[in-house]
Amino acid sequence: MQPCPVGSPSTAVVNRWYRAHARDLPWRSTTPWGVLVSEFMLQQTPVPRVIPYWTTWMDCWPTPAGLAHATPAAVIRAWGTLGYPRRATRLHEAARTISNAYGGEVPDTYENLIALPGVGDYTANAVLAFAFHKRTTVLDVNVRRVISRAWRGEQHPPAHLTTIERALADSLVPTTPHAASTWAAASMELGAVLCTTTNPQCTACPLTDTCAWNTAGQPKSTHTTRRQPTYTGSDRQERGRILALLRAHDTLTAAALEKDATNPEQHIRARDSLLADGLIATTGRHLHLP
DNA sequence: GTCCCGATTG
DNA sequence: CAATCAGGAC
Known part of the structure; x- marks a missing residue:
């Protein structure tokens, strides 16, 4: 038997949902x-x-x-x-x-x-x-996920933005600047609130009957998701430790900063990178915020 | 491609 | 424990 003719996902439907359900975020009414x-x-x-x-x-x-x-x-x-x-x-x-x-x-x-x-x-x-309500294509991880699922039937967008993906996103942007800027916010909101990476709330989604991924039975993506390196024990963690100390104390000697470091080599590496980034500065043997 | 931060959630 | 998060720079 034939599947129900359910139609295609519509940006207008997402915009309508947004006007009724948008979160009241402070930067939505600002300069x-x-x-x-x-x-x-x-x-x-x-x-x-x-x-x-x-x-x-x-x-x-x-x-x-x-x-x-x-x-x-x-x-x-x-x-x-x-x-x-x-x-x-x-x-x-x-x-x-x-x-x-x-x-x-x-x-x-x-x-x-x-x-x-x-x-x-x-x-x-x-x-x-x-800020300026212009007609542009706004592609963040949320929008990419919404388009990936609703229009392409894929659980996750590819690791890197592809030409195909960009062209599809461009083609979906509504014609008028008003509708286009609403779509930018609405598609992002949908991805952040309902169409989340794990455990999407498809029953509450305005596209639930037209989403290519949902109507196909929510098939798993084949491609592997890249995992990021562990934070614990990383240079990033040591950089954070140094900055936290220098925020709390106006200035510290290099020796005092190194005192509780997990790994001396890593500490020097982290400290030098913070100096190179202009996030800290030196005066004699002391370190401080710039 | 790799690195950059840290709170939160499963 | 691991993964995620309105990315960007190198």
């Missing part, structure tokens, strides 16, 4: 600067962890010019334990560029945005869509 700050913080960091940091940050530095005048030490301190602290120094640099080269206004073109430090293809397009 372009607030959007840019949120996108930096949200790179590889879950929404619930970002919210309090974003709120404090925007109270402190409500404009790019404000952040541009802050010291690196203050910026690194304010980043706290959000992780990937180079994002903080890149955001600081971006603020100075915006302040000096663009009159303090976040640029609204892809070329100018992607030239900012810490801004890649995703972040540039996200700012264009969320």
Whole structure:
């Protein structure tokens, strides 16, 4: 017997679902600067962890010019334990560029945005869509997963963005800028809230009857997912330990910093990399935030 | 391709 | 324990 004709997944359906179910996130009603700050913080960091940091940050530095005048030490301190602290120094640099080269206004073109430090293809397009409501293709891990499942019938998107995937994503973007920017937020929201990596809530999904993957019986992806190296015992962990100490104490001797390190060689490697990244600085035998 | 952070969840 | 997370730079 013939399967039920259920139709194709529709971006309009996702947009309708979004208008009814969107989370009330603070960066959804803010300035372009607030959007840019949120996108930096949200790179590889879950929404619930970002919210309090974003709120404090925007109270402190409500404009790019404000952040541009802050010291690196203050910026690194304010980043706290959000992780990937180079994002903080890149955001600081971006603020100075915006302040000096663009009159303090976040640029609204892809070329100018992607030239900012810490801004890649995703972040540039996200700012264009969320801050300026432009028609662009916003492809983060959530959107890729939604398209992969609903339109391609695959459980997981490929490890790296393919030409096919990019073309499909481009073809799905609604025509009007208004609908397109809503789709950018809506597809991301669907992937973050319902169409999650593990245990997706397909029964609550507006695409449940049209999703190619769900209607096919949720087949497992064949390709293997790349696993990341373990954090415990890594250089990254040692870098985090050093930064935490220097946030707590204004300045420490090199010997004091090395004292409780797990591995002396690793400690030196981590310390030198932090120096090279401009996240710490030296004065004589002392180390401190820059 | 590898490295970069740390809280949270299974 | 391991995997995940609104990526980017090298």
